[in-house]
Amino acid sequence: xxxxxxxxxxxxxxxxxxxxxxxxxxxxxxxxxxxxxxxxxxxxxxxxxxxxxxxxxxxxxxxxxxxxxxxxxxxxxxxxxxxxxxxxx
Amino acid sequence: xxxxxxxxxxxxxxxxxxxxxxxxxxxxxxxxxxxxxxxxxxxxxxxxxxxxxxxxxxxxxxxxxxxxxxxxxxxxxxxxxxxxxxxxxxxxxxxxxxxxxxxxxxxxxxxxxxxxxxxxxxxxxxxxxxxxxxxxxxxxxxxxxxxxxxxxxxxxxxxxxxxxxxxxxxxxxxxxxxxxxxxxxxxxxxxxxxxxxxxxxxxxxxxxxxxxxxxxxxxxxxxxxxxxxxxxxxxxxxxxxxxxxxxxxxxxxxxxxxxxxxxxxxxxxxxxxxxxxxxxxxxxxxxxxxxxxxxxxxxxxxxxxxxxxxxxxxxxxxxxxxxxxxxxxxxxxxxxxxxxxxxxxxxxxxxxxxxxxxxxxxx
Numbered sequence: 001x002x003x004x005x006x007x008x009x010x011x012x013x014x015x016x017x018x019x020x021x022x023x024x025x026x027x028x029x030x031x032x033x034x035x036x037x038x039x040x041x042x043x044x045x046x047x048x049x050x051x052x053x054x055x056x057x058x059x060x061x062x063x064x065x066x067x068x069x070x071x072x073x074x075x076x077x078x079x080x081x082x083x084x085x086x087x088x089x
Numbered sequence: 090x091x092x093x094x095x096x097x098x099x100x101x102x103x104x105x106x107x108x109x110x111x112x113x114x115x116x117x118x119x120x121x122x123x124x125x126x127x128x129x130x131x132x133x134x135x136x137x138x139x140x141x142x143x144x145x146x147x148x149x150x151x152x153x154x155x156x157x158x159x160x161x162x163x164x165x166x167x168x169x170x171x172x173x174x175x176x177x178x179x180x181x182x183x184x185x186x187x188x189x190x191x192x193x194x195x196x197x198x199x200x201x202x203x204x205x206x207x208x209x210x211x212x213x214x215x216x217x218x219x220x221x222x223x224x225x226x227x228x229x230x231x232x233x234x235x236x237x238x239x240x241x242x243x244x245x246x247x248x249x250x251x252x253x254x255x256x257x258x259x260x261x262x263x264x265x266x267x268x269x270x271x272x273x274x275x276x277x278x279x280x281x282x283x284x285x286x287x288x289x290x291x292x293x294x295x296x297x298x299x300x301x302x303x304x305x306x307x308x309x310x311x312x313x314x315x316x317x318x319x320x321x322x323x324x325x326x327x328x329x330x331x332x333x334x335x336x337x338x339x340x341x342x343x344x345x346x347x348x349x350x351x352x353x354x355x356x357x358x359x360x361x362x363x364x365x366x367x368x369x370x371x372x373x374x375x376x377x378x379x380x381x382x383x384x385x386x387x388x389x390x391x392x393x394x395x396x397x398x399x400x401x402x403x404x405x406x407x408x409x410x411x412x413x414x415x416x417x418x419x420x421x422x423x424x425x426x427x428x429x430x431x432x433x434x435x436x437x438x439x440x441x442x443x444x445x446x447x448x449x450x451x452x
Contacts, residue, residue: 005385006395009377012175013182013403016426023421024413036406044203045402051207052398059391 002060006052093295096303098225101232103287103307106372108235109365110187111280111311112318113338113358122261123331124319125268130276131312137281137431138304141288142297144435147442150296153288154383160441167384169434174380176430177286178396181373182403183418185209188366189404190411191336195355206401209367214397216371217378218390221290224371231364238357239318242342245354246325251344256327257320275419278427280315281308285431289376335411374400 018033025032038045058064094102145151148159153173158166189205197205216224246252261268284304287294294300318338322331325341334340338358345354377396378389408414 001385002387002391002395005381005387005392006399008171008385009175009178009381009396010399012171013178013399016175016179017403017407020417020421020425023425024417038402038406044201045405048203048207048398048402048405052395052402055398056392056395059395 002056003053006056010049010052092222092293094222094225094290094293096295096299098229099294099299100303100307102225102228102368102372103284103304104310105228105232105235105365105368106286107280107284107307107311108314109369110184110362111315112235112239112365113187113191113336113362122257122268123271124257124316124323125261126272126276127312127315127319129269130272130281131308133273134277134281134308135305137277137284138301138308140432140435140439141285141304142301144439144442145288145291145297145300147439148446150291152291152379153285154380156288156438156442160438160445170380170384173430174377174384176426177373177377177380178400179403179407179426180283181213181370181377181400182407183414183422184366184370184373185213185400185404186407186414188362190414191339191362192359194336195339196359202405203401206404207398210370210397210401211394213367213370213374213400214393216367217375217397218393220389221293221375224368224375227371228368231368234364235361238361239314242338242345242354242357243317243321245345245347245351246321246341249345249347249351251341251346252321252324253327254324256324275423278423278431279418280311282427282431284308285435286372286376288435289379335415370400 014033014036018029018036021027021032021036022029038049144156148156151159154170157169157173160166161169185206188209189202192205193200193202216227219227284307287300287304291297291300295303322334322337322341325344326334326337330340331337336358339355342355342358343353346352374393374397375389378392381392381396382389408417
């Protein structure tokens with residue numbers, strides 16, 4: 001649902017910006033909409049959109065929890081904490 | 090029942106929110122006496138407080154989104170929530186663009202825009218991740234920085250003999266009517282009308298009773314500070330130069346020169362806009378996060394970084410150049426977005442709420 005939410009907001013925002021551009025440039029809606037879309041030479045904006053969706057997917061599929069579970073981040077932290085406590089005592 | 094934000098924190102948050110970008114651009118220089126526009130716009134802007142408070146008090150101080158659902162029904166209400174979320178994200182994108190334009194013109198001239206934007210939106214997302222309580226505490230910290238910098242600016246301009254009282258003449262050369270017109274066409278909606286975003290957080294901010302008082306004081310203080318900074322801009326740059334200056338306060342700061350030692354104080358202005366924009370965008374982003382999470386049934390925090398990144402990308406795409414950005418903001422955004430979403434939809438919502446939930450009605 002997070003990816004869907006981001007997708008819906010992206011489409012709505014593009015439509016909103018195209019509407020304003022249509023008023024500013026006095027051009028057909030479809031034309032300004034296509035002009036707005038980030039295409040090949042504008043790679044930086046494409047990457048930004050990709051990163052936004054990648055982050056949405058990361059949260060959607062709980063990647064942090066999965067990686068923690070797989071590599072046991074929590075346990076190793078506790079162990080190091082225990083070691084530190086042992087050293088201090 | 091969510092815990093409430095401190096009264097002073099709410100006030101400072103609203104004050105910084107109202108000042109942040111407005112202080113840099115000042116009142117639009119469409120009339121010679123632009124510093125009067127802010128004062129005149131204050132009075133009709135207070136009617137917006139009345140409208141918003143009436144809306145809140147008609148249904149137990151719910152936030153904007155539940156109110157929309159109650160008034161318009163589930164389907165149309167959800168559509169309005171999406172529209173408002175998009176609107177808040179769009180305004181956040183415009184504010185990021187404002188800041189990037191300014192930073193590019195004075196500080197980081199050759200740094201790539203996407204790089205700057207990405208770093209900035211991550212800070213905004215981190216700020217919004219803390220929720221409205223964290224943003225409010227952050228606001229009370231940066232308000233003092235902003236006020237101190239503005240006071241320093243005024244004092245330094247005075248000592249560098251840049252303030253010339255004759256610059257504000259001729260006073261009201263075209264009469265009072267154009268000033269009133271500009272106030273109604275522009276200054277009510279930006280910055281005062283943008284206060285609608287705080288309706289989203291009313292359960293945490295204390296509801297209609299508190300909003301009436303706090304927002305009124307925030308409006309009064311904003312009116313005084315904005316008019317003072319507008320006046321400083323006119324007194325230092327002159328009416329004609331201010332008219333053609335994009336960042337008038339920045340140009341005024343450039344005039345500071347005390348014995349050729351204290352010069353180039355425009356970095357102060359850059360800091361003001363960076364802090365102000367950070368807070369304003371965090372508030373808009375959080376409002377958008379709450380809206381999207383209400384529709385798609387997840388925690389608002391889950392959307393923080395993705396929506397912030399989208400806002401950053403939109404800030405690059407939103408306009409092609411600075412001139413288009415200003416024209417769009419002054420003309421088209423006001424009529425197509427601000428007036429409908431800050432006045433018409435809340436007014437219709439209030440009417441619907443009063444009809445549907447009038448005393449004795451069972452709907």
